[in-house]
Amino acid sequence: MSDTTVMDKLVSLTKRRGYIFQSSEIYGGAGSVWDYGPLGAELKRNVKDLWWSRMVHQREDIEGLDAAILMHPKVWEASGHVEGFTDPLVECTNCHRRFRADLEGVEAGQCPVCGTKDAFTEPRNFNLMFRTFMGPVEDAGAQVYLRPETAQGIYVNFLNVQGTARQKVPFGIAQIGKAFRNEITPGNFIFRTREFEQAEMQYFVKPGTDEEWFEFWKADRMEWHRSLGIREENLRFHEHGPDELAHYAKKAFDIEYRFPFGWKEFEGIHNRTDFDLARHQEYSGKRLEYIDPGGGERFIPYVVETSLGVDRVLLVLLADAYREEEVEGEERVVLALHPRLAPVKAAVFPLVKKEGLPEMARKLQEGLRRASIPSFYDESGSIGRRYRRQDEAGTPWCVTVDGQSAEDGSVTIRDRDTLEQIRVAMDQVAPWIRERLVDSE
Ligand code: ATP
Numbered sequence: 001m002s003d004t005t006v007m008d009k010l011v012s013l014t015k016r017r018g019y020i021f022q023s024s025e026i027y028g029g030a031g032s033v034w035d036y037g038p039l040g041a042e043l044k045r046n047v048k049d050l051w052w053s054r055m056v057h058q059r060e061d062i063e064g065l066d067a068a069i070l071m072h073p074k075v076w077e078a079s080g081h082v083e084g085f086t087d088p089l090v091e092c093t094n095c096h097r098r099f100r101a102d103l104e105g106v107e108a109g110q111c112p113v114c115g116t117k118d119a120f121t122e123p124r125n126f127n128l129m130f131r132t133f134m135g136p137v138e139d140a141g142a143q144v145y146l147r148p149e150t151a152q153g154i155y156v157n158f159l160n161v162q163g164t165a166r167q168k169v170p171f172g173i174a175q176i177g178k179a180f181r182n183e184i185t186p187g188n189f190i191f192r193t194r195e196f197e198q199a200e201m202q203y204f205v206k207p208g209t210d211e212e213w214f215e216f217w218k219a220d221r222m223e224w225h226r227s228l229g230i231r232e233e234n235l236r237f238h239e240h241g242p243d244e245l246a247h248y249a250k251k252a253f254d255i256e257y258r259f260p261f262g263w264k265e266f267e268g269i270h271n272r273t274d275f276d277l278a279r280h281q282e283y284s285g286k287r288l289e290y291i292d293p294g295g296g297e298r299f300i301p302y303v304v305e306t307s308l309g310v311d312r313v314l315l316v317l318l319a320d321a322y323r324e325e326e327v328e329g330e331e332r333v334v335l336a337l338h339p340r341l342a343p344v345k346a347a348v349f350p351l352v353k354k355e356g357l358p359e360m361a362r363k364l365q366e367g368l369r370r371a372s373i374p375s376f377y378d379e380s381g382s383i384g385r386r387y388r389r390q391d392e393a394g395t396p397w398c399v400t401v402d403g404q405s406a407e408d409g410s411v412t413i414r415d416r417d418t419l420e421q422i423r424v425a426m427d428q429v430a431p432w433i434r435e436r437l438v439d440s441e
Contacts, residue, residue: 006260010318011189013333017393019043019318019343020190032186032193034311039393042343042374044197044314047228048176050340051199051308054224055174062172062201063165067153069178070134075152076145078283079276080247081129085148088123089184092116100185128181130194146180151305153177154202155276158288162204169290169301170213172203176310188261190311197310202272204290204301210271211251213304218253218269221306225255225267225313229338230320234258238265248275257316266312274300317341321394327419330384335394336417345433346413347376347390351383351402361401364411364426371430391416399429 014020018037022029036044056064076082088101095114099106101123109118130146133139147153154161154173161173176199186192205213218237225235240252250273254265277300281288289298321335339345348365350357358379368375376395378386383400390398398414405411410423413432424432 006319006322007189009333010322013322013335013392014040014318032183033195034190034193039343040314043317043337043341044310046341046343047310047313047317048197048199050228051224052174052176055172055199055201059172061167061170062174062203063161063167065154065157065161065173065175066177067150067157067175069147069180070144071147071152071156073144074283075156075280076129078279079152079155080279081145081148082127084247085129086125086127087184089126090120090123093119093121098184103185126182126184128183130180130182147178148181149179149307150175150177150198150200151202151307152276154200155280155288155303156284158204158277162290168293170203170205170209172201174199174201176200188259188315190315191259191261191264193311196312199308199310201306203304203306205304207274207299207302210273210302210304214251214269214271217304217306221267221269221308222255225316228317228341229336230257230316234320236263238263246270248272257320259315259319266316267306267308270305270307272303272305274302276303277301332388332391334391334416337394337396339396339437342394342396344374344376344390344393344395345437346373346397346399346429347378347386347395349377349383349386349398349400350379351400353379355403356406357401357403360405360426364399364401364429367427367430368433371434373430373433387414397433401426 017039019040021035021037023033023035024030052064056062089098090101090106091098092111092114094116095111097111097113099112105112106120109120111119129148131143132146133142134144135142154175162171176197178195179198180195183192183194186194203213203217222235226232234257236256238254238256240249245252249270251271253269255267256263256265277288281300288300290301291298317337318335321337323334323336325332325334346368348361348368350361362377365375365377378389387398396416400412400414402412405426409426411426411429412421413424413429414421
């Protein structure tokens with residue numbers, strides 16, 4: 001299977017099964033913006049819930065935050081984004097398309113769209129922040145930005161959170177939210193888009209302990225990705241060399257995944273030093289120091305950041321879970337998503353549409369609904385077709401009500417990955433699933 005085929009197949013499967021749709025499709029689509037359908041919305045929510053649970057609920061030293069997208073414009077001057085958040089841009093003088101100057105192919109002087117050679121303009125810096133206006137007057141004084149990262153909302157609230165939650169350094173603040181970047185060359189499905197979501201955590205530490213904490217978070221984040229079932233051989237670290245380091249970073253590692261289009265970053269671990277807090281202190285004129293309750297020592301903490309792209313990790317999970325297999329002489333496509341991530345946990349089928357089986361199956365599904373287990377009822381088509389639909393959607397368990405169910409109250413549960421079938425009492429299906437979801441945590 002060629003790499004483009006895998007991506008094409010993923011795009012069409014995710015559309016067919018209601019994971020991801022192109023934004024404003026009926027108008028021909030909006031450039032590189034995507035909408036999550038019923039299954040995609042569940043998958044995204046599951047990823048965010050697992051991240052939040054690991055980062056916030058399971059730790060004493062991390063607090064949650066939900067800061068606004070629009071912020072005071074000075075924030076972006078202090079952060080360096082007004083001045084430095086740019087990509088070099090070139091334009092092809094033949095077809096007038098614009099590209100990132102560092103894009104493969106463009107670097108060599110050939111236009112990836114029309115193929116013309118050496119027809120690019122000189123590179124010009126292009127700011128990636130989206131601009132808009134606050135209030136009715138559209139002048140420079142009313143200009144604001146859509147945040148290009150969620151981190152700044154955390155820095156400006158550092159003392160609010162520390163004081164109200166009574167945290168002591170070291171401690172962290174976690175946030176999930178939308179970010180916007182006017183990318184010059186978006187693409188590769190949901191890999192690089194102009195509107196996306198980030199799950200970021202800023203960990204505030206005493207200067208001098210930052211390197212230790214950097215190592216801790218680097219290992220912890222990689223371990224989390226493994227726990228989601230992402231295959232080891234498709235994960236690796238990439239350390240930023242001096243020419244790759246962002247203006248704020250002392251050290252940075254990317255966690256990379258082997259996408260069908262090559263090894264690429266989907267999470268960054270950054271040692272941002274005291275750059276951001278010191279700059280906000282300077283630009284706002286407000287002290288952003290931490291006072292140690294022990295000795296009264298004052299200092300501006302260093303920050304270790306973990307920055308995950310939610311949409312990008314979704315692409316990682318979908319690409320990693322996509323399998324084409326042969327089962328009993330027939331081909332099947334399966335999304336082997338971790339059960340905790342799977343949008344639908346169980347599909348419920350009556351074997352045939354008669355003998356009261358649909359009624360029993362619906363009753364069973366009603367029980368799953370009451371237990372808050374996302375489920376799906378399907379009575380159309382052969383049982384084989386119904387299994388295949390669920391395999392493609394990533395549903396880990398299919399529960400079938402058959403003739404024996406009427407006699408002894410048992411049903412079969414078929415496992416998506418092993419294809420094993422076992423019989424379980426109907427009233428035990430919900431606890432059986434619950435148990436497996438907890439065990440797989
Ligand atoms: P890239 O080099 O791919 O542009 P970056 O180094 O600018 O990424 P960061 O600023 O470190 O990325 O952002 C942290 C995370 O946010 C990335 O690892 C990625 O998962 C996500 N992210 C950044 N830009 C985008 C985008 N345009 N679309 C989707 N996710 C993004």
